[in-house]
Amino acid sequence: MVKEKTKEKFYFNIFRICMLFTIFILGFILLYVIINGYKVINFRFLTTMWNHQDITQGGIFPAIFGSILLGIGISIISIPIGICTAIYISEYAKENYFTNMVKISIRNLAGVPSVVYGLFGLAFFVFLLNLGTSLIAASLTLGCMTLPWIITSSEESIKSVPNSFREASIALGATKWQTIKKVVVPSSLGGMLTGSILGISRAVGETAPIIMVGATFYISYLPTSPTDKFMALPYHLFILATQHSSPDAKAYALGTALVLISLTFIMNLGIFIIRYKLRKKKEW
Amino acid sequence: MVKIIIKNLKFWYGKKQVLDDINLLIENKKITALIGPSGCGKSTLLRCMNRMNDLISSSKIEGNLIYNNKDIHKDYEDVSILRKQIGMVFQKPNPFPMSIFENVSYGLRAAGIKDKEILKKIVEESLKRADLWDEVKDRLDSSAFSLSGGQQQRLCITRALAINPDVILLDEPCSALDPIATAKIEKLLIKLKDEMTIIIVTHNMHQARRISDKTIYMLDGKVIEYSETKSLFVKPKNKLTKDYINGEFG
Numbered sequence: 001m002v003k004e005k006t007k008e009k010f011y012f013n014i015f016r017i018c019m020l021f022t023i024f025i026l027g028f029i030l031l032y033v034i035i036n037g038y039k040v041i042n043f044r045f046l047t048t049m050w051n052h053q054d055i056t057q058g059g060i061f062p063a064i065f066g067s068i069l070l071g072i073g074i075s076i077i078s079i080p081i082g083i084c085t086a087i088y089i090s091e092y093a094k095e096n097y098f099t100n101m102v103k104i105s106i107r108n109l110a111g112v113p114s115v116v117y118g119l120f121g122l123a124f125f126v127f128l129l130n131l132g133t134s135l136i137a138a139s140l141t142l143g144c145m146t147l148p149w150i151i152t153s154s155e156e157s158i159k160s161v162p163n164s165f166r167e168a169s170i171a172l173g174a175t176k177w178q179t180i181k182k183v184v185v186p187s188s189l190g191g192m193l194t195g196s197i198l199g200i201s202r203a204v205g206e207t208a209p210i211i212m213v214g215a216t217f218y219i220s221y222l223p224t225s226p227t228d229k230f231m232a233l234p235y236h237l238f239i240l241a242t243q244h245s246s247p248d249a250k251a252y253a254l255g256t257a258l259v260l261i262s263l264t265f266i267m268n269l270g271i272f273i274i275r276y277k278l279r280k281k282k283e284w
Numbered sequence: 285m286v287k288i289i290i291k292n293l294k295f296w297y298g299k300k301q302v303l304d305d306i307n308l309l310i311e312n313k314k315i316t317a318l319i320g321p322s323g324c325g326k327s328t329l330l331r332c333m334n335r336m337n338d339l340i341s342s343s344k345i346e347g348n349l350i351y352n353n354k355d356i357h358k359d360y361e362d363v364s365i366l367r368k369q370i371g372m373v374f375q376k377p378n379p380f381p382m383s384i385f386e387n388v389s390y391g392l393r394a395a396g397i398k399d400k401e402i403l404k405k406i407v408e409e410s411l412k413r414a415d416l417w418d419e420v421k422d423r424l425d426s427s428a429f430s431l432s433g434g435q436q437q438r439l440c441i442t443r444a445l446a447i448n449p450d451v452i453l454l455d456e457p458c459s460a461l462d463p464i465a466t467a468k469i470e471k472l473l474i475k476l477k478d479e480m481t482i483i484i485v486t487h488n489m490h491q492a493r494r495i496s497d498k499t500i501y502m503l504d505g506k507v508i509e510y511s512e513t514k515s516l517f518v519k520p521k522n523k524l525t526k527d528y529i530n531g532e533f534g
Contacts, residue, residue, distance in 0.1 A: 094341060164378035168440070171334060172391035173368035173447060182394070187381055 033261060037254035045255060050231070052218050055246050060256055062222055066135075066215070066230035067263065069223065071204045073139025074146055079196045081143075082150030086192070089151070090158045091180055103155075110148035117145040118209030126213055136226035138214035142203040149202070153195025157188040190278035194271045201267040205260060207234040217243075233260040285312040287451060287481045288333060293347035295328055295505075297340065302328045304505040306347070315473060315482045317496035317513065319489055321533065325505040326485045330453050332356075333483070334370040335363050351451075368395065370451040371444035376460050377436035379428035379443075384420050387428045387439055391447035406446055414442040415472055434465025441472065452476070454484040458491065470495050489529055493517050501525045 044059050051058025089106075093099045121141025131137040161184050169179040185192075215232045217239045223230045233256055240253035288310040295303035302325045310316055318326040331337045332349060335356060349356040351370070360366040368391070379387050388407045389397075397403060407424070411417040416438050420431070428439055437457055444452055454473075458466040473482055473495055486492050492499050492513065499513040501522075509516060509525040520526040527533060 162378070164374060164376060165380060167336065167339070167374060168378045168380065168443075169390070169394070170339065171336060171367055171372040171374075172394060172443065173364040174391070174394035175364055178394050182390070183380055 030261070033254055033257050036251065037256075037258035040248075040251050040255035041258060046259070049220065050218060055240075055244070055252055056248055060231075060233070060236060060252075060259065062219065063231040063233045063236040063256065064259060064263075065222055067204055067233045067260070069135060069230065070138060070142065070210070070232060071200055071267075073135060073226075074142045074200050074203050075196070077139055077143030078146040078150055078200070082147050082196065082199075083154050083192050085147070086151045086154030086158060087180060087185070090155050091176070091184065106148045106151050110152055112145075114145055114206050115208040117141055118212040120144070121209060121213040132227060133212075133214045133216075133229060134227040135214055135223050135230045138210045138230070138232075139226075141209050141213045142206060145206070145209065146196075146199040146203045149199035150192075150196045153199070154188070154192040157191025157195065158184060160191065161187045190275050193274050197267050197271045197274075201264045204267075205234050205264065207238050211235055233263070286310065287312040287351070289348075289350040290329075291348045291350070293329075293332065293349065294345070295325070295332060295337070296344040297328075298342045302505050303332070306507055308500065308507060308510060310481065310483060311498060312481050313477055313479070314497040315477050315484060315495055316498045316500065317492035318483065318485045318500050318502060319487075319492050319528075320502035320508075321528070322487075324502045326500075326502050327455050329502070330372075330455055330483060330485050333451070333453055334367050334372050335360075336372065338363065364394075368447050369449055370453060371447065371449035372453045373437070373440050373444055373455065373457050375456045377433055377440055379431075379436050379439050382428060383425045384428050384431070384439065385424040388442050388446050390443060395447065410442045410446040413445055413476070414438050415468070415475075416442055432465070434461050434468060437461060437465070437469060438472065441469070445476075449480060451481040451483065454482065456485050456487055459487055466491070489517075501528060503528070 046059055046064065047061050048059035050060060050062055089099065089103065093102075118141060121137060121144070125131050125137040125140045126133055131140075165183050165187065166179055169183045170176070174182070210232055214229055215235045216229045217231070217235065219229055219231060237253050237256040237260065240249045240256060246252075286309045288308075290306050290308040290310070293303055293306040294301065306329060318330065320326050328337065332345065333351075333356065337343050337345070345357060348358075351366075354360065356366060380390060382390070385407055388410055389403045392403055392406060408417065408421075411420060416435065419435060420439075423430070428436060431439060437460075441452075441454075441457070458469055461469070470491065473484070476482060477497075484492075484496065496513045498510070499516045500507055501509045501516065501520075501524075503524055509520060509522045511521070516525065517529055520529060
């Protein structure tokens with residue numbers, strides 16, 4: 001009995017140490033960025049154009065603007081296609097060899113490194129479709145990268161809808177489409193949107209692919225059309241941290257990082273609110 | 285009067301034969317109970333009657349089910365029409381994650397009825413038919429999950445009643461409920477049999493005895509005995525039936 005109790009304590013502590021370790025790393029990163037980055041954050045930094053000669057005289061507004069546009073572009077491309085694909089795979093597709101191959105491929109695609117998507121985007125969207133290095137090419141490239149994430153998480157969310165709901169709906173004379181529209185989608189929407197926004201916030205933080213297909217370090221104007229080049233926070237941060245000669249560059253890089261993290265945080269807050277609103281009604 | 289005729293019905297899940305040569309005449313406006321040990325095929329037989337088994341891709345069916353002079357499997361191109369006439373209630377209460385009102389009006393809305401007044405009227409009528417109106421009339425807009433298990437199951441019956449079915453199939457509707465909730469449902473079923481044909485699968489022999497007019501005893505995919513409930517329980521003709529109702533197995 002005593003031995004069992006010691007064992008219990010031992011394993012409990014192992015789990016606790018792992019948890020504390022994770023929190024420590026996350027906390028350290030966050031604190032490092034906040035402490036070193038907050039000094040450069042002010043109204044001008046957030047709202048004015050970039051000044052390449054004297055970085056202390058300009059801001060990162062074009063990079064924020066570019067990243068937001070990119071996020072919107074990715075969302076428009078990947079959320080509808082991703083969710084519809086997931087619905088098809090989990091509700092309509094028959095269980096057979098082909099469907100299983102498609103499912104496995106999608107899961108594998110989710111693990112392909114982003115730089116490979118960048119290369120694909122460069123070859124396909126930039127050159128073959130002749131979109132040039134542009135906002136639209138970057139949105140399409142990152143949209144493709146996000147798709148498997150959105151499909152996988154949406155599939156899981158649809159799978160978690162109890163089958164008894166579908167049966168009840170069918171037994172009341174509803175068609176399959178009515179069942180999907182009125183029961184399956186409303187019950188899984190929270191999970192689908194959570195997965196989608198999570199995927200998009202990860203994609204917005206990507207650097208490697210957008211360097212190849214459209215992001216630029218410095219432009220003196222804001223993008224006005226989808227075929228324009230754009231500035232983006234992660235790439236901006238990368239250049240400041242590694243290439244820029246100004247002595248203030250490091251602080252500005254951390255300030256940019258803080259803005260990027262905040263942007264992700266805002267998106268996650270959005271997820272939280274959506275989940276909360278949808279969960280109120282849906283408990284089973 | 286006969287409501288459903290089952291002729292030489294055989295059914296397979298994949299390679300496994302679940303129903304073997306079933307022949308039955310289900311009578312109109314009576315409660316017919318289906319009893320038998322787990323895995324005897326009683327739920328499968330029930331699910332053949334509103335074609336819920338269509339959802340299982342590996343299933344195969346032979347023989348005929350005739351309802352209103354129409355073959356259930358061959359003469360209903362639009363199966364949703366059949367399911368509006370033959371409603372179903374499941375083992376576990378399964379209300380939708382919606383309000384009480386939306387639950388009851390679901391079938392009507394699926395049938396394309398949009399008029400709010402008509403929906404309101406039918407929802408109220410249906411809830412009254414199921415003796416649930418007084419319990420929920422003040423909170424039609426709250427979630428169906430706020431109801432107790434027994435109320436949820438009666439809501440599921442109400443939901444089926446709202447589309448005014450001719451036959452109602454119940455698959456062990458009380459197995460997840462306490463005795464008081466069960467008694468309410470039994471009382472409701474006895475009341476409803478004046479208006480419709482009721483077929484109930486039950487694990488509970490006492491329940492079959494209490495509420496049904498006719499009882500079918502099934503074993504290993506076959507109908508062993510089908511007769512008036514009273515005579516089946518008092519004087520079973522078949523030894524297997526006798527063993528089962530005496531609790532020797534099952």
